[in-house]
Amino acid sequence: MQRDPIKLKWLFLGSLITNTGISFIWPLTTIYMHEYLHESLTVAGIVLLINSVFTIIGNYLGGWLFDHWKPYPTILIGIFTATISAGLLIFWHGWPTYAILLIVLGLGNGMVATCINSIATLIRSKQPSYVFNVLYFTSNLGLVFGSLIVGYVLPLGIEYIFTIAFGMFIVFFIMAFLTFRGLDKSKQNVRKGKVLADDNTQTREKLPISLLLLTLFVAWIAYEQWQSNISAYMLHLGMNVKLYSHLWTVNAALIVLVQPFLTHFDDYLLQHLRGRLYIGFAFFCSSFLILIFARQFIWFVLGMTVLTIGEIIAFPAVSTFVNERASFKEKGRYQAMVTIAASAGRAVGPLIGALIIESFSYPILFIFCSVLIAIFTLFFVGSGFKKAQR
Template identity: 45%
Template sequence: MTKQTGMPAKWLFAGSFLANTGTSFIWPLTTIYLHDTLGKSLIVAGLVLLCNSLCVVLGNTIGGFLYDRWSHFYTILVGSIIVIFGSTFLMFNNGWPAFPLGLMLLGFGNGLNLTSINSFATEVKNKRTSYIFNVLYFMSNLGMVIGTLLVGYILPYGISKVFAISLVLFIIFGIIVVLFYRNHEGTRTISRGAALPPAEKLTADKLRPLLALLFNIIVLWIFYEQWQSNIATFMVENGLSIKHYSSVWTLNGIMIVLIQPFMTYFDEWLMSHLHMRLYGGLCLIGASFIVLLFAGAHYYLFMASMAILTIGEILVNPAASTFVDNLSPAGQKGRFQGSLASATSLGRALGPVIGAMIIDYISYTSLFILATLCIWLAVFGFSLINRHYLRQ
């Protein structure tokens, strides 16, 4: 019988950084590569992205179950092996239909890894969980900034080189998993071959605010995803360039990297105002789409919209993980962190399709109005449900 200990935070942060950097070498080039190199239509590219996101959802869901009911270490080990195999496959097979098949494999593995990392965060014992999620959010975005910045310089040498560098990062991630995650199965005492105790039930008074938050996350990412799909076309149609669009994402990354450390410094105060942080961040994300109503060809208004969106994102994302952890019963941390990751992936999967339908059948203006109204109505409902929970 072996007494297990909590995960050291530094290796959790290193794992998050490497996993997200490796992933960010791949996702920015997916649509461009499918359309410009493989000659597929934008509809086909959208369907490939949808399938990839659904595989991430599947990985999130299975990862949460395996983390709670099987093994913390072996769940993330399986995820790391899958992404290593997926990037190796894509390095040598990046035509059609091998490319989308490899992407779906990577999506499933990344889903396992993301849920495992967020679940391991609940096992760190020497820091507040809210602090850990803040730093994880910073490290994951730092990885994305570095990956998306470098991929533009590496892609001219061939897409195989991109997957090769991604493979190296995933291998280092796998080595860290094997060396430093092995002996951290959480706080429970486990005997090999012994049955796990029954999972605690989530009471109805906690389930309602949890479901309300997950619904808000789905709505949020449906419209956030417009920035990674339809808003690029909107900017080009208004006379702006792809360079302008790329610089908007540069602003997003720089703001996250610069502001998040201050959020972490004031973590104790923010933790005591967790619910207001969620409401305020969601409302800011909704408000960012109002600015787009007046953007037209005004580049600075797109920058202003992204700035508002980013501040809202910084407020919401780590706080959502902390909120879910606070409500999750013992023995089900992986399941509910997986549910949060699945809600994010589901929103991202539905976003491009829903946005394209609204644009095709109505207009961009209607899309931006609906984005604001849907996000604000969802957060209003969440606040009402949460208020009732807080009175219990």
């Protein structure tokens, strides 16, 4: 049995560290720019959009370099870029330096995110589906840790936030430098040996992959409504910000509790991968149908619960589905496309939602999200039937 290029614990720990570090910074962007730097919400929105664009560029660059160059220096460059940006933010976080460094941080973080997913495709001791499931768990656990700690550290000063993030990126860089060295050799060995035939073939089932990535893209457009416009809707209904924050406590608790349970049934879920994706996106779709009737807090809790279950079922399975159908020489490229689809959905989601709300209403937005996810999921389902008929 071929050895893994790195020990799985280092890959999982790296995912946990980088997501914790980044979650110290990104949730504060709008608040910090508006309340501390006295820039308008429009300016903050533009900065976040540019940041998302550079994250997408980082996603693509990380995948391209992983395939056409070397994985080891690629991920080190990504971590180094994020580390330097966070370090400079400790001392220079005024306007416009803050915005520029945040955008550079997005570039580095985009490279790292794609590299981590791409490294998962080189693991041989466990099924890729298992690795992607655990990576999804560690990334969300990191976001939970970071978001919780920020609330206690921010009153001490914004410099402390950037210092902790910088420290975490330093730890990740040192860990990757010492433990990720086998990546290049492993990729070369696998290319020469086990998957030589696959290396000379093109990626299979490009249409299903494209339709699944489009479904992921629209799912993230919908998901972003929970992180942006739904908070305003709850305030409009007379609820407070504290209740809105409780929704994300529900989200975090479900991910921490349910994700390991699903990982336990990884073999069964891998055998029914398409069914897992269908069910996950169906839950996603249903969560917005619930919101149409939401007037009390309990309905929002129900909607968030259904959304999170759909997220846990579907999102890690996307990387697995794409990995199984991508040729070895294009593993990095296609994992980059997964992260790009998610990043693009996050980038345009708040704007699309705001335009629909301003032109129509919140219920119309919820119907739009539900219908959009349903349509693209059905397209993806149809691609499975076409394959079966061949």
